[in-house]
Amino acid sequence: MKKHILVSLKLTAVFIIICSVIYPLVIAAVARLAPGGGRGQTLPVNGKAVGYANVGQKFDRDNYFWSRPSAVGYNAAGSGGSNKGPTNPDYLKDVQARIDSFLAHNPGVRKDQIPAELVTYSGSGLDPDLSPAGAKIQIPRIAAARHISEQTLRDLVDQHTEHPFVGMFGPSKVNVLQLNIALDNLK
Amino acid sequence: MNTEITGIIASFLITVLLAIPLGRYIAKVYAGEKTFTDFLSPLERFIYKFCHVDPKKGMGWKEFLKAMLTINLLWLIYAFVLLLFQGHLPLNPDKNPDMPADLTFNTAISFLVNCNLQDYSGETGVTYLTQLFVITFLQFVSAATGIACLVAVFNGLKEKTTKNLGNFWVIFTQTMTRILLPLALIMAILLVFNGTPASFDGKDTITTLQGDTVQVSRGPAAGMIAIKHLGTNGGGWFGANSAHPLENPNYFTNMLEITAQVLIPVALLFAMGIYIRRKKFAYVVFGIMTVGMLCLMLPTVISEIRGNPEITRMGVLQATGAMEGKEVRLGPAASGYWSIMTTIISTGSVNSMHDSSMPVSGLMQMLGMMINSFYGGCGVGFLNYLIYIIIAVFIAGLMIGRTPEFMGHKVEAREVKIAALVTLLSAFVIKGFTALAAYYFVHHANADWAVKPANWLNNPGYHGFSEMLYQFTSTNANNGSGFEGLSDNNPFWNITGGLAMILGRFLPIIGPVAIVGLLAGKKYIPESQGTLKVDSYTFGVMTFAVIIIITALSYFPPLVLGPIAEYLNMH
Numbered sequence: 001m002k003k004h005i006l007v008s009l010k011l012t013a014v015f016i017i018i019c020s021v022i023y024p025l026v027i028a029a030v031a032r033l034a035p036g037g038g039r040g041q042t043l044p045v046n047g048k049a050v051g052y053a054n055v056g057q058k059f060d061r062d063n064y065f066w067s068r069p070s071a072v073g074y075n076a077a078g079s080g081g082s083n084k085g086p087t088n089p090d091y092l093k094d095v096q097a098r099i100d101s102f103l104a105h106n107p108g109v110r111k112d113q114i115p116a117e118l119v120t121y122s123g124s125g126l127d128p129d130l131s132p133a134g135a136k137i138q139i140p141r142i143a144a145a146r147h148i149s150e151q152t153l154r155d156l157v158d159q160h161t162e163h164p165f166v167g168m169f170g171p172s173k174v175n176v177l178q179l180n181i182a183l184d185n186l187k
Numbered sequence: 188m189n190t191e192i193t194g195i196i197a198s199f200l201i202t203v204l205l206a207i208p209l210g211r212y213i214a215k216v217y218a219g220e221k222t223f224t225d226f227l228s229p230l231e232r233f234i235y236k237f238c239h240v241d242p243k244k245g246m247g248w249k250e251f252l253k254a255m256l257t258i259n260l261l262w263l264i265y266a267f268v269l270l271l272f273q274g275h276l277p278l279n280p281d282k283n284p285d286m287p288a289d290l291t292f293n294t295a296i297s298f299l300v301n302c303n304l305q306d307y308s309g310e311t312g313v314t315y316l317t318q319l320f321v322i323t324f325l326q327f328v329s330a331a332t333g334i335a336c337l338v339a340v341f342n343g344l345k346e347k348t349t350k351n352l353g354n355f356w357v358i359f360t361q362t363m364t365r366i367l368l369p370l371a372l373i374m375a376i377l378l379v380f381n382g383t384p385a386s387f388d389g390k391d392t393i394t395t396l397q398g399d400t401v402q403v404s405r406g407p408a409a410g411m412i413a414i415k416h417l418g419t420n421g422g423g424w425f426g427a428n429s430a431h432p433l434e435n436p437n438y439f440t441n442m443l444e445i446t447a448q449v450l451i452p453v454a455l456l457f458a459m460g461i462y463i464r465r466k467k468f469a470y471v472v473f474g475i476m477t478v479g480m481l482c483l484m485l486p487t488v489i490s491e492i493r494g495n496p497e498i499t500r501m502g503v504l505q506a507t508g509a510m511e512g513k514e515v516r517l518g519p520a521a522s523g524y525w526s527i528m529t530t531i532i533s534t535g536s537v538n539s540m541h542d543s544s545m546p547v548s549g550l551m552q553m554l555g556m557m558i559n560s561f562y563g564g565c566g567v568g569f570l571n572y573l574i575y576i577i578i579a580v581f582i583a584g585l586m587i588g589r590t591p592e593f594m595g596h597k598v599e600a601r602e603v604k605i606a607a608l609v610t611l612l613s614a615f616v617i618k619g620f621t622a623l624a625a626y627y628f629v630h631h632a633n634a635d636w637a638v639k640p641a642n643w644l645n646n647p648g649y650h651g652f653s654e655m656l657y658q659f660t661s662t663n664a665n666n667g668s669g670f671e672g673l674s675d676n677n678p679f680w681n682i683t684g685g686l687a688m689i690l691g692r693f694l695p696i697i698g699p700v701a702i703v704g705l706l707a708g709k710k711y712i713p714e715s716q717g718t719l720k721v722d723s724y725t726f727g728v729m730t731f732a733v734i735i736i737i738t739a740l741s742y743f744p745p746l747v748l749g750p751i752a753e754y755l756n757m758h
Contacts, residue, residue, distance in 0.1 A: 001253065003239075007356055008258035010238040012265065015363060019327045019414075020320040023368065024385075027375045027410045031385035038385035040405055040433060042393075050396045052403055054382050054432040057395040064397065068515070077390060077402035078310050079427035081512040081540035083672030085650035086495045087757050091511075096501060111502040116494065119503060120511040123430030123522075123540045129515040131507050169194035170438030171507065171518040180396055 043177060045184070051177050052076075056128035059180060062105060063145040065130070065138050067176045068117055069098060072125035082121040095119050106141045113137055129173040132161050148186060156182055191520035195488070198442050198524065202449045209450065210457025216365045217338050217358065217462060227364050234360055245351030248704025251339050252697055254355040255332060259299060259693075262328065266295035266321045270313070278316035280389025281404070286312065293681035293688075298325035300692035301333060301564060303415070303422030303535055303667035304684060306676040310404040310426055315387060322422060323411045327371075330418030330451075331362040333566030336696050337455060338362075340570065343703035344594055345463045347711035352704060366451070367417060374413035374447055382436040385409040408434065416447040419564040421535030421667045429525075429538040430514055441517050441538060445525050448534040452562040455569060465594075468722035472572065475727045479561040479734070483551040484527040490547040491523035496757055512540030523548060530555035533564030535667030542645065542654065542670040546757060549653055549670075550750035556664035557617070557742050558734055564665065567692075570699040572730075575737070576721065577606040577702060579730040583719055592719060596706040609698040613663055614741035616687050620659040621745060623683070625652065637677040645672025649756065653749035658684065663691035 031038025042049035051057050058074040059067045067074070071082045084091035098119040103109060115134045117127075139153045160179045164170045215222050235242050246254065269276070274285035286294065290306055297304045298321065307313060313322065339352035379385045384405040391403045408424035412434055415422055425431040435441055453473070460469025491513075494505030508519025517525075522539035529536055530552040541552055555561065560571035577593065581603045584591025591598040627634060632641035644651035654670040661668055662684045669675065675684065712718075720726060 001257070004254050004257040005261070007238050007240055007254070008261045011234070011240075011258065011356060011360070012261060014234055014237065015328060016320065016324055018363075018368070020324045023372070024319050024323070024407045024410045026372070027379060027385045028387065028407055030376050031379040031409065034380045034382075034385075036382065036384075038379055038409070039388050040384045040391070040403065041382055045396065049393060051393055052391075052433075054436045055403055056432065057397065057401070058399055059397055061397060074395075074399075075401045077404055078308060079404075079425050079431050080308070080671070081427065081430070081543060083540055083542040083645050083670070084511065085542060085646040085653075085672070085753070086509070086511070086545055087497060087648070087650060087753055088646045091646075092497055092501075095498060095503075099501060099503060112504055114503050115507060115510075116498060116503050116505045117507060117510040117515055120498075120513075122510075123512045123514050123538065124425075124427035124432060126427070126432050127514050127516075128432050131515055133504075133506065134515070164190040164194075165438040165442070169190055169197055169442065170521065171191055171515065173515050177396065184396070 043181060045181060050181070053175070053178070054128055056126045057177050059176060062141055064180045064183065065135055065142065065176055066118065068122050068127050068130065069120065070125040071121045074126060076126050079124045079126055081123045081125060106138065108140055109137060128175050128177060130176055132157060132172055132174055135174045135179060142183070152186065156186070191518045194438065194442065195520050195524040198445050201442070202446045202453060205446065206450055206453040207457055209454035211461060213366060213454055213458035214461035216361055217341070222365070224365050224369065231360055231364055235357070238356065240354070240356040242354060242357045244354055246354055247350050248339070248343070248352050248700055251352050251355050252700055255336060256693070259332065262325060263295055263299050266299060266325060267291055269321050270294055270317055273314045273317045276314065276316050278387070279314035280387070283311055283314050289678045289681040290676060293685045296685045296688050297667065298322055298420070298422060299329060300665050300688050301329035301418070301420055301533070301567070302662060302665040302688045302692070303420045304662055304669065304688065305422050305667070306681055306684070308426035309424050315406050318411060318424065319407065323414060326411065326414045326418050326420040326422065327363060327367055330414070330420065330565040331359050331367060333564060333696070334362045334366070334451070334455065335359045335566070336700055337566035337569055339700055340573065340703045341459055341462050343707035346707060347595065348709065349707050352700070352707070367414065370417050371410065371413040374417060374443065375409040377443060378409045378412055378440060381440045382433065383409040383412060383440070384433055405433070412444070413447070415536060416444045416534065417451060419448055419452065419532050419534045421529065423536060429536050430540065432514070435538055437516060438521070441521055444536070445521070445528055448532055448536065449528055449562060451565050452532055452568045455566065459569065465722055471722055471724060471727040475731050476561045476572070479558065479731065480527065480531055483531065483555050483561070484524060487527050487548040487551045488520050488523035490545040491519040495545065509545055512543030514538065526552055527555055529668060530666060531558070531561040531563070533559060533567065533664055533666045535661065537668050540671060541657070541668055542672045546750045546754035549657070550746060550754070553657055553660050553746065553750065554738065556660045556666045557613070558738055559664045560734070567665070567696060571695060573699045573702070574606045574609050574695070575730055575734050577602060578610065578737070579726065579733040580719065580721065582733065583726065583729055587719070589717060589719070592712060593706060593721060595711045595714065596709045597712065598706070602702045602705055605698045605702050609695050610737055612690065612694055616663045616690055617656070617659045617742070618745060620683050620687055621656045624655045624679070627679070628655070636679060638674045643674040643677070643680070645674070649749055649753040653753065656745050656749050659687055662687040665691050
């Protein structure tokens with residue numbers, strides 16, 4: 001038993017050095033070569049970072065493409081979803097309220113055209129994306145708010161649609177922050 | 188939707204295609220044959236010399252388990268101390284506080300036992316020091332512990348009669364240096380180049396395009412995210428785990444992470460076939476496990492793609508499936524597939540919030556953890572399956588009227604008793620603790636605790652019951668995922684969860700190692716006409732039937748009260 005304790009102590013020390021010191025330092029060093037240098041990739045506007053490419057932001061003004069509702073208000077100091085069960089009556093009321101609010105801000109849109117992601121919380125609360133349909137349904141509202149033609153906006157969404165990984169795997173999506181930066185640049 | 192289906196099919200095929208050569212390599216490593224990683228042997232020799240380990244000295248099953256338990260006890264104390272005082276230690280740029288005692292109890296056990304249940308949130312509950320020195324460290328060594336115990340079982344099954352199950356220290360060290368560290372390094376680098384942070388900078392503050400001021404948590408996350416999947420640990424750097432866009436930035440990383448967590452458990456099966464020279468046995472086990480996986484996975488993926496019927500009734504378009512708790516870049520198919528893989532494999536990392544899954548998915552996730560041996564966690568998956576095999580051998584023996592035998596050794600009362608005890612223990616822990624929680628919820632709803640029982644559920648009705656059932660199923664299975672709506676960071680859940688985790692870890696490891704140790708010490712009986720062939724498909728189906736019967740008998744009642752009632756109510 002005593003022998004096991006001594007071996008345990010020494011073996012633990014060795015692997016603390018390997019797993020907790022050398023391993024993360026090697027990765028941090030390699031990460032300096034990666035985009036963003038391992039600190040996360042930011043997107044600049046006029047030389048100033050306005051956000052992280054992968055981390056979603058809150059957009060709730062009529063002249064921007066809205067992002068999804070978020071359980072953490074897009075403050076990435078934390079993260080998380082609503083954790084509401086699919087039959088929870090309070091939750092279903094919340095969803096109904098989000099549908100009503102969306103319809104009020106987007107006159108002319110029918111209920112059965114609203115993609116579910118626009119009225120549900122994401123898992124992280126920081127979802128940076130929308131489906132192409134989720135962006136396109138908002139075009140009439142933005143066109144009216146910014147006095148831009150709907151066709152220009154449709155082209156913009158198409159340009160910013162990211163297709164499935166190697167064309168075969170996973171959904172198509174649009175990064176909302178990148179789309180809105182491009183939207184500001186249209187003027 | 189089609190590209191989502193091809194995405195999950197490809198993820199599974201890639202896993203199997205990688206697991207075959209990896210299994211061959213793993214078998215060579217433990218057999219001491221030449222491999223391309225032999226350049227590491229000077230490092231290993233140095234470790235043995237420094238630690239006074241004689242690599243040639245074998246261990247009997249009792250000594251093997253003593254060595255394993257001693258070092259695990261040491262790690263528990265080490266983790267406990269560091270977490271308790273983390274606020275006063277360096278590498279804490281976000282100024283996170285010390286961990287309270289009950290949460291420390293839960294967290295130290297959770298990572299020691301490869302469970303990785305997190306009653307804290309990564310952004311605020313731990314520091315960079317404890318993320319690396321406690322969590323990442325334990326993620327490596329707990330996986331290596333599980334694998335080492337499985338290799339001891341392989342050693343027992345390999346020889347006709349032996350008292351030597353191998354040297355724990357040597358097998359453990361080789362698992363670290365030859366398998367886990369190289370794979371984790373490759374994976375971490377792939378993650379870093381896809382946008383996962385790896386630097387030591389603290390939180391960033393940013394003014395968004397719309398003019399809001401927000402903060403963004405970061406840190407040296409990539410290394411931990413690699414081992415969290417490879418070691419079937421599952422504890423996330425960030426609170427939202429692999430749903431977080433920095434932890435799992437795109438569909439490629441999603442495929443990488445879901446492949447990584449299934450890879451070693453499957454490769455170990457193939458390694459077993461080569462190592463104990465019973466390839467057909469390994470293929471039959473793999474086949475049965477795959478059938479079990481499909482039985483759980485297909486209904487889950489289908490129900491997630493179909494969307495939430497309650498939302499359909501509101502008239503909203505669910506072209507992208509049930510999106511509550513899911514990420515657009517991953518979609519419902521990959522989320523459903525992940526939720527089953529992570530529950531059958533005891534990883535417990537999530538890329539969608541299981542609390543918001545459809546009732547069918549919740550049912551399948553819980554079944555995955557209750558069975559806990561379709562592939563299963565690093566090492567422990569097959570150990571759990573072995574328990575079912577022993578019971579199947581026993582029942583088959585009774586049916587054909589012969590003394591039950593397993594791989595040339597008589598299975599007698601002692602072995603069957605151990606197997607039965609391990610099986611019954613899970614049912615006792617899960618249902619016992621869930622009953623206790625439900626009792627407090629109903630009868631002492633206003634008890635004056637940190638969180639009143641009435642407030643610890645995030646959802647009413649059947650789903651609320653599921654939250655409690657899921658928590659104990661997950662802790663007992665050492666899975667670590669949760670129906671996260673449950674307010675679990677308080678003394679009741681921290682302490683009961685900690686106890687369930689430690690019971691669910693060590694007895695299911697000690698049991699199979701002891702069984703094989705006992706069997707291997709017995710006289711070898713050569714195969715004859717009347718021998719029960721454990722590598723036949725008939726016996727595979729028999730084992731599958733045993734799994735279904737035990738699971739149904741043990742868990743049908745609580746499942747009816749939770750997800751099944753919710754499903755019926757919804758439709």
